[in-house]
Amino acid sequence: MTELERVAWPPAPIRTERLVLRESEGRDRAGFVELFASPEVGTYTGGSRPRDELERVVPEVPGRRRGLFVIEHGGTMIGIIELNRRDPERRSKVRPDTGEAELGYLLLPEAWGHGYAAESCRAALGWFADLLPGEPVVLTTRTDNERSLRLAAKLGFTEVRRYVEYGAEQWFGVWSSAPPR
Numbered sequence: 001m002t003e004l005e006r007v008a009w010p011p012a013p014i015r016t017e018r019l020v021l022r023e024s025e026g027r028d029r030a031g032f033v034e035l036f037a038s039p040e041v042g043t044y045t046g047g048s049r050p051r052d053e054l055e056r057v058v059p060e061v062p063g064r065r066r067g068l069f070v071i072e073h074g075g076t077m078i079g080i081i082e083l084n085r086r087d088p089e090r091r092s093k094v095r096p097d098t099g100e101a102e103l104g105y106l107l108l109p110e111a112w113g114h115g116y117a118a119e120s121c122r123a124a125l126g127w128f129a130d131l132l133p134g135e136p137v138v139l140t141t142r143t144d145n146e147r148s149l150r151l152a153a154k155l156g157f158t159e160v161r162r163y164v165e166y167g168a169e170q171w172f173g174v175w176s177s178a179p180p181r
């Protein structure tokens with residue numbers, strides 16, 4: 001077990017100026033269905049899934065796992081952040097992948113363009129840095145996902161390499177809370 005897996009989960013809800021980051025609850029189910037049924041959300045993340053299939057298979061309390069934060073705005077779920085290590089079977093076959101902590105984000109389209117993704121990701125990275133100071137976080141996003149690339153840069157991720165996987169060019173970046181040497 002690594003240090004990240006030893007961190008107590010779930011943490012107390014994390015509050016920012018406009019948002020709350022918290023563990024998922026049963027009332028978030030409709031939001032999860034929306035998220036995974038949305039063609040816009042799926043454009044760069046492997047596509048959307050049929051709503052009727054999601055209604056059948058999404059559990060009563062979806063996304064209840066270590067490292068998954070629901071982003072709440074005004075009492076309603078607007079998206080999710082994951083900050084965790086990939087399971088071994090999901091690791092990249094193309095770039096060197098030693099299972100670093102990785103950040104991922106999915107917001108409902110109506111929540112784009114308000115700075116909510118940046119606000120919530122900063123809070124999640126702050127939570128991580130307090131627990132594991134100096135430990136790097138990585139991020140992978142398609143290079144044609146312009147919103148995501150802008151967000152990665154805003155958060156302070158720097159490019160390590162580009163490579164092709166899943167039929168598309170991927171941007172692989174790293175962030176660290178350690179002061180630059």
Ligand SMILES: CC(C)(COP(=O)(O)OP(=O)(O)OC[C@H]1O[C@@H](n2cnc3c(N)ncnc32)[C@H](O)[C@@H]1OP(=O)(O)O)[C@@H](O)C(=O)NCCC(=O)NCCS
Nearest residue numbers: 041044104105106107112113114115116117118147148151
């Ligand atoms: C990637 C994604 C999270 C980016 O969302 P986003 O809302 O563009 O990101 P930010 O939170 O950084 O918001 C930036 C925008 O909010 C605007 N904004 C408005 N009010 C703001 C405020 N108070 N503070 C900051 N920005 C604000 C900015 O001007 C910017 O707008 P622009 O893109 O038109 O220039 C979103 O597009 C998404 O969920 N995509 C689908 C999932 C996906 O592809 N994930 C990547 C795989 S890891």
